[in-house]
Structure formats: structure tokens, C-alpha cells
Amino acid sequence: MEKNLGVFKIMGNEPMLDRVIFGDNQFFGINHMSEEKAQALAEKFRDLKSITDVIDIAYDCGIRAFMLNTHEIAKDICDHWRQNSTRFADLRLYPSMPYAHKYASAVAEKGIFGALKDIIMADSSVGEIAGMLTKGGASLFSKDMIKVMQLLVDIEMKAFRDLNVRVIFLQNIVTDLLLGFGVKDVFVAFASYIKEKYGAEPGFVTVNLPHLVNFLLECGIENPIVCSTINKTGYAMNPDKELYEKTIVEKEFHPMAMSILASGAIKPKEAVEYVCRMPNIRSIVFGASSKQHIIETKQLIENYS
Numbered sequence: 001m002e003k004n005l006g007v008f009k010i011m012g013n014e015p016m017l018d019r020v021i022f023g024d025n026q027f028f029g030i031n032h033m034s035e036e037k038a039q040a041l042a043e044k045f046r047d048l049k050s051i052t053d054v055i056d057i058a059y060d061c062g063i064r065a066f067m068l069n070t071h072e073i074a075k076d077i078c079d080h081w082r083q084n085s086t087r088f089a090d091l092r093l094y095p096s097m098p099y100a101h102k103y104a105s106a107v108a109e110k111g112i113f114g115a116l117k118d119i120i121m122a123d124s125s126v127g128e129i130a131g132m133l134t135k136g137g138a139s140l141f142s143k144d145m146i147k148v149m150q151l152l153v154d155i156e157m158k159a160f161r162d163l164n165v166r167v168i169f170l171q172n173i174v175t176d177l178l179l180g181f182g183v184k185d186v187f188v189a190f191a192s193y194i195k196e197k198y199g200a201e202p203g204f205v206t207v208n209l210p211h212l213v214n215f216l217l218e219c220g221i222e223n224p225i226v227c228s229t230i231n232k233t234g235y236a237m238n239p240d241k242e243l244y245e246k247t248i249v250e251k252e253f254h255p256m257a258m259s260i261l262a263s264g265a266i267k268p269k270e271a272v273e274y275v276c277r278m279p280n281i282r283s284i285v286f287g288a289s290s291k292q293h294i295i296e297t298k299q300l301i302e303n304y305s
Contacts, residue, residue: 016166017225017254018065018092020301022058022294023287027051028071044289048073052080057291059088061298067094067285069171074099075159082162094285096169096205097156146189153193167225168194169203179212184219191221201225208238209255210247223252227285230257232266232274248280258285268297276304 044050055066055077068074074095081088110118157168170190178186191202203225206212216224230248234241236259248255257278260271275284284301288294 017256017282018166019283019305020063020298021065021067021094021256021283021285022055022063023067023258023285024069024071026287026289027054027073028069048076048080051077054289054294055080058288058294059091061291061294063294063298064090065092065094065166065283067096067169069099070095070097070156070159071099078159078161078163085162091164093160093163093165094167094169094203095157095160095165096171096203097153098171098174100171100173145186149186149190150193150197153190154197157198165198165200167201167203168198169205169225169227172205172207172228175204175206175212176208179206179208179215182215184215187216187219187221191224203227203256205258207236210239210243213247213251213253216253217251223254225254225256225282227256227258227283229259229262230255230275230278230281231260231262231271233262235259235262235265245278248278254282255280256283256285257281260284260286268293268300272297272300272304276301 051073058066068077081091153168157165187204194200194202202221204212204216205227207229209226209228209230212228213224213226216226228244229236230244231237237244257275260266260275261268262271266274272284275281286297286301288297
């Protein structure tokens with residue numbers, strides 16, 4: 001049953017995951033297999049209207065769920081949805097944070113603590129933590145890491161106010177960094193905060209699904225939602241495709257598949273057939289830049305479901 005919690009429209013206690021989710025990598029010129037294709041995408045989606053036109057097409061094709069990184073343009077896309085709330089009445093969102101590229105230059109220039117201070121101080125409602133970072137720097141940050149994490153989540157989530165948020169994902173560059181350090185308390189705190197503050201489900205994006213799933217279960221996070229590259233070729237499936245398949249069959253979690261086409265290396269029918277025949281995969285995230293490809297991929301997923 002749907003409930004309203006604060007400014008977010010939230011679903012009930014059990015995860016209600018959409019089978020088909022429209023991703024956004026194509027909007028930001030991301031193609032891991034071809035720089036030429038990436039450049040072509042960047043040119044095609046150089047302004048907001050070119051992006052919202054494709055979003056509108058996807059929605060008109062029956063797709064109701066969208067996974068959106070907290071890119072700088074995310075606020076403008078969310079404004080488009082809010083300004084057309086009647087048209088997008090059934091919209092369901094899966095935010096993914098942080099969008100690391102927007103922080104990369106700041107970290108390179110000022111270091112991680114300098115970058116964090118600038119990000120936090122840019123938000124008028126967070127004077128306490130900004131003061132902490134200004135006065136205490138790294139030593140205080142390490143003591144209040146959980147509080148800073150919560151604050152950064154709040155800053156990123158402001159773009160999604162008044163929208164229906166189902167799952168909030170921790171992006172893989174942070175997930176896998178924390179996983180490498182074995183920082184259990186941060187994972188637990190993130191999962192708890194997402195549920196308690198936003199009434200949404202916590203999710204985790206990773207490039208090493210088997211390792212992360214085992215780690216999250218060790219943390220006591222039950223049935224975690226884990227999104228990872230899953231495709232027939234084994235592209236970007238670490239450490240290997242076979243261990244992914246074994247984990248998906250044997251472990252208690254909710255797997256979500258992305259990059260099923262391996263950036264265009266696999267034909268849509270072949271790619272969808274492989275993923276849909278794997279047991280327990282709840283959702284498939286895909287991106288497309290044309291109506292034809294959106295319709296084709298959506299129908300293939302639904303036909304194999």
C-alpha cells in the first residue's frame with residue numbers, strides 16, 4: 001500500500017521492484033565499449049529537451065520506472081516530471097548516488113575533505129557539519145563519518161522531492177571502495193537511514209556482485225537489493241560469470257541486472273533471453289536512445305518474463 005512520508009511518496013514495507021527500469025547512461029555519453037558511440041550520444045543529448053523527449057517516449061511506451069544518477073542535470077529532469085505531474089502520475093524512481101564524476105575535479109583540486117566542505121557549505125541548511133569540517137577537518141570527519149554520509153544523502157535527494165522513490169542506490173564507485181575497506185557500519189547505517197528517513201529501500205550498485213552480496217549478508221542486511229552488470233559474455237562481471245550465476249541461484253537477495261547488452265556487444269534478443277532465463281532476477285535496467293530500441297527491448301523483456 002502506498003503511503004506518504006514527508007515530501008516523498010513512498011511504497012509499502014516490502015520491496016516492490018519494477019521488472020523494466022529505464023536507465024540514463026546514454027544521456028551522459030557513456031558507452032564502455034566505444035568512444036565513438038559515447039561521443040555520438042554526448043552530441044545527441046547535449047540539451048535538456050533532447051533528454052526529456054526520450055524520457056517522454058519511454059513513458060508513452062509503458063515504462064514507468066526510471067533509474068537516474070544524481071548528475072547535475074538530474075534536478076532539471078525531476079523538474080520536468082514535477083511540472084507535468086498529472087502526465088507522470090505513475091512515475092517510479094530509482095535514484096543512484098553519488099554521481100562521482102561531478103566530484104572528481106573538486107577532489108583532485110582540493111582533496112576529499114576540501115571537496116566535502118565545499119559541497120556541504122553550498123547547502124544553506126547544514127551549518128553544523130560545515131562548521132565541523134572547517135574547524136576539525138579529517139579528524140572530526142572520521143568521528144562523524146555516518147553523520148556526514150547522512151547529510152550527503154539528504155543533499156543529493158533534494159532533487160527528487162515530491163516524487164515517488166522506490167529504491168535509493170549507492171553508486172558502485174563508493175560501494176566498491178567501502179567494500180574494499182570492509183566498512184560494515186557505513187553499509188548498515190546507509191541502509192537504515194534510507195529506510196527510516198525516506199521510507200524507501202536501500203540498494204547497492206557494484207562491479208563485484210558475489211563479494212558484495214556475501215558482505216551485505218554478513219552485515220545483517222537481509223535480502224539486499226544489488227544491481228550489477230549481468231550479461232551473456234561475462235563482460236564486467238567480476239570475478240567471473242560463473243560465480244555470478246552461482247550467487248544468484250544460492251544467495252538470498254534481490255538481483256537487478258544492468259548492462260545486459262554489454263554496451264552493444266550482444267544482440268538484444270540474445271541478451272534478454274540470457275538474463276530472463278536466470279532465476280531470481282527481479283529487475284532489468286536498460287538504456288536506449290530511440291523509440292524503436294525502447295519498444296524492442298521492453299517487449300523482449302516482457303515476452304520472456
